[in-house]
Amino acid sequence: MVATRKKNNPDIIGVLDLQGGVYEHLDHLQRLGIAGRKVKRGVEFNNLAGLIIPGGESSCISRLLNIFEIKEPLLNAYGRGMKIWGTCAGAILLATKVVGETPCLGLIDIEISRNSFGSQLDSFKSEARIPQVAEQPIPLTFIRAPKIVNVGKDVKVLLKVDDYIAAAESENILVTVFHPELTGSLEFHRYFAVKCGLNPTVNIKSCSDRQWNYCSWTRLARSA
Amino acid sequence: MDAKRYELNIQLAQMLKGGVIMDVTNVEQARIAEEAGAVAVMALERVPADIRKQGGVARMSDPAMIAKIKKAVSIPVMAKARIGHFVEAQLLEALRIDYIDESEVLTPADEECHIDKTKFSIPFVCGARNLGEALRRIAEGAAMIRTKGEAGTGNVVEAVRHMRTMNREIRQLIQMPVEEVTGFAKTNGLPYELALRVKKLGRLPVVNFAAGGIATPADAALMMQLGCDGVFVGSGIFKSTDPKLRAAAIVKATAYFDDPKKVLKASMGLGEAMPGLEISQIPADQILAGRGW
Numbered sequence: 001m002v003a004t005r006k007k008n009n010p011d012i013i014g015v016l017d018l019q020g021g022v023y024e025h026l027d028h029l030q031r032l033g034i035a036g037r038k039v040k041r042g043v044e045f046n047n048l049a050g051l052i053i054p055g056g057e058s059s060c061i062s063r064l065l066n067i068f069e070i071k072e073p074l075l076n077a078y079g080r081g082m083k084i085w086g087t088c089a090g091a092i093l094l095a096t097k098v099v100g101e102t103p104c105l106g107l108i109d110i111e112i113s114r115n116s117f118g119s120q121l122d123s124f125k126s127e128a129r130i131p132q133v134a135e136q137p138i139p140l141t142f143i144r145a146p147k148i149v150n151v152g153k154d155v156k157v158l159l160k161v162d163d164y165i166a167a168a169e170s171e172n173i174l175v176t177v178f179h180p181e182l183t184g185s186l187e188f189h190r191y192f193a194v195k196c197g198l199n200p201t202v203n204i205k206s207c208s209d210r211q212w213n214y215c216s217w218t219r220l221a222r223s224a
Numbered sequence: 225m226d227a228k229r230y231e232l233n234i235q236l237a238q239m240l241k242g243g244v245i246m247d248v249t250n251v252e253q254a255r256i257a258e259e260a261g262a263v264a265v266m267a268l269e270r271v272p273a274d275i276r277k278q279g280g281v282a283r284m285s286d287p288a289m290i291a292k293i294k295k296a297v298s299i300p301v302m303a304k305a306r307i308g309h310f311v312e313a314q315l316l317e318a319l320r321i322d323y324i325d326e327s328e329v330l331t332p333a334d335e336e337c338h339i340d341k342t343k344f345s346i347p348f349v350c351g352a353r354n355l356g357e358a359l360r361r362i363a364e365g366a367a368m369i370r371t372k373g374e375a376g377t378g379n380v381v382e383a384v385r386h387m388r389t390m391n392r393e394i395r396q397l398i399q400m401p402v403e404e405v406t407g408f409a410k411t412n413g414l415p416y417e418l419a420l421r422v423k424k425l426g427r428l429p430v431v432n433f434a435a436g437g438i439a440t441p442a443d444a445a446l447m448m449q450l451g452c453d454g455v456f457v458g459s460g461i462f463k464s465t466d467p468k469l470r471a472a473a474i475v476k477a478t479a480y481f482d483d484p485k486k487v488l489k490a491s492m493g494l495g496e497a498m499p500g501l502e503i504s505q506i507p508a509d510q511i512l513a514g515r516g517w
Contacts, residue, residue: 060243064476118318215425
């Protein structure tokens, strides 16, 4: 299973490797037959079809982005057409407005509120149908998640739950406050890959991987 | 703790990978830690170096102090309960912090039993000197493991020993035929089912951080290169001469642990590290790692 690419497009999706759930995303990309790569140095942003900013602590990742001057190469790559998907902390970094804080990258017109559900005891799993992404309900994992409280007019809401927005996208940016990489579902990774102009060859109708379990990330993590 | 909750708890630890968790004793330190890029803070009344110096019984910190710190930062807040003191753990759960450290840094409340962590919804991190100790804690419901390096010494040697021991035992397990696992598990006190899982995964099934004696950016990068998933820094930051600078430097070195040039840059001009202690100079009854089993 190898991703076929549209002509003239790079076919790699990078995962920002400063802190957080990096292997979890790489694992999902691999299951879709898409080439994924850890990215943490300026030159590594060249020639990526897309970039995933993983979950972690947004205050830590934003600080590291600034210190090591990788914000600029990241923004340059975005200017050249690289799509970006932020999960949880990643969504916070991409927002133009962060409640009570200075925004970091400001690439999607949303207002987001950090750690909006409470403590770890308020973290939860649920599921929802997101017609644009998949026909079947998608499992959702919220870990000390933020809430998107407002979106601008060019931003399309993909999932609204109660009083908050959980997933949204603009032409070049995708944000989810939950963690598809912490479930067996590959749907969001497939959706993002298509957004990046890639064509995952995995059967689109059954995009949940029964082989996946919560230890799957250890497959790619460094071992003893 | 049902399976779903346990999974969520392991997964929170996964989101901390590549990060630094810092001991803080007040709101001001907590803000410094968050500002420096800590992925979580450990709220406690006295850092291990002071606990060591002052002696006496070290207990769970004043919940009012922990609550203040929780209010001051948006990153996860951890706090310590004594080994086996399940009521301290109940209080910390009722306080709704994010993670409990069942810690040898405090005076153990029970010399036979650790806390039955499966009874809780809140996640626990526990210390381990070797694979057996790590898997026993996981069997009791720990969602995250850390090395049990000698806290409050500024001396990384014990954390290194624990990580090397764990790595060596995992490599042995990977290589042995399955019929040898029973004996290996018996000899080393490994729960058998978990031993089989480690053999299959090639590593611990949960996140494993370095803790104990980490005082410099190079210490942090050393532990990361030895295979730790992240780093706890206890006394190392706020017992140094320039906590702000050192905190940020250790965060940088942990993220770029495999890039000596960046760790070098992070190591420059930090002022004095915390004063260090030679392990052999510590009286045997004051060795913290020997608490718990």
